[in-house]
Amino acid sequence: MPRTAVVFDLFNTLVPGADAARDRVLEEMAAVVGVDPAAFVRAHHESWPDRLVRWGAAETVRILSGRLGARPSDAAVARALRLRFDLGARLLADVTPATLDALDTLRAGGYRLALISNTTAETAELWPATALARRFDAAVFSPQAGAAKPDPPIYRAAADRIGVRPEGCWFVGDGADRELAGAAAVGMAVIRTTEFQDTDPAWPGESVASLAELVTRLT
Template sequence: MSRPVIFDLFHTLIHGADEERDRVVGEMAVMIGVDPAGLVAAYHSTWRDRLVQWDVEETIRILAGRLGGTPSNEQVTRAGEHRLALGRRVLDSVSSATLDVLDALRGDGHPLGLISNATSDTAQAWPHSPLAQRFDVAVFSCDVGLAKPDPAIYHLAAERLGVGPADCVFVGDGADGELAGAAAVGLTVFRTTEHNDTDPSWGGPALATLGDLPAMLREPFEVMEPSGAHTGHKTA
């Protein structure tokens, strides 16, 4: 069996759509009667809780309350649907070129896994996206209560693929310290810069485009030791 390949999602397979996220949160603020700039700032400052703890409507209620709002159930539901629609839209934006890469990897016999630091709107939209049918395993931080670079989330993905971490390749842009986290538990790591040059300090192999990956995995390659690790995070 060819080596399993585990991908990051945002800024690796799809663009992170950070500006659109802020716009949508501002629109949600109007729906629930709080200050748009305040709600956008609250979303940014609570990213970790939203990744591993709160669902969409819980987030809206908690943050609205912190901003002095008391939205009705109807307002919360409406704002939640607006956020869920964003999740569907972002996943549906995946390019045909990326889907072709995934199909090529599957054609070469590589099982495919996903580890995403993602909020519940993404996890709920995933089963209906064009990406889902191409993956054998998808692990979302909001579902498992773990987020990269926690070693446990890499071990969990590998376990679900039926292998050990050292048998897997990890591909990501490098946000949230994910590359160092993957390397620390034994995965072979490739950094991608196709959507964003998130971690230029990383010293391992890099891909300018995912289209290069199938051919690279068909050839023997030497894994380089990383020279640094980036700890910034993506907006979710």
């Protein structure tokens, strides 16, 4: 089957993952809601399965604060959320012209583009206002899909949204959350990217070092 679509991961594929910046903001949020910063960062990391597919942004702050013995006011939760949303907006804006050019070239070449992201609730809310969003025919975020990579439903949801069977899609990602194997399992052809991070070095298939190299490969 000819491949007519490219499905992208988001963090460490189109924009940096920025793990250190994320942890710094979590520490600032902890101070705002009155809990120990290191414990809040730890509780946040340990709660990823719930955050990816179940909890909203405010719910996350309230639940994690509660687990650490605090009952922050609505105003404190709102201030903590503002920090989180500001970070999310900065991360989504941190896209290079080369990446935007690569997406434009793929679209001009006739590919439909979709995004699949394992992420927390605020990313989906911030997405529509980004320069990336208008390059994509569909974006599927784990909290909205109620599913996360590497499970098949989130890949199939993205393929459905762009009207292409999974076998007609390339999947491009750094490889976090075993996303490459998950894509291959539903029939997508996988290309690993190492542009931002060498996340899955044992992946036996193709890889590229930049989206410009991907464009050369696919057009």
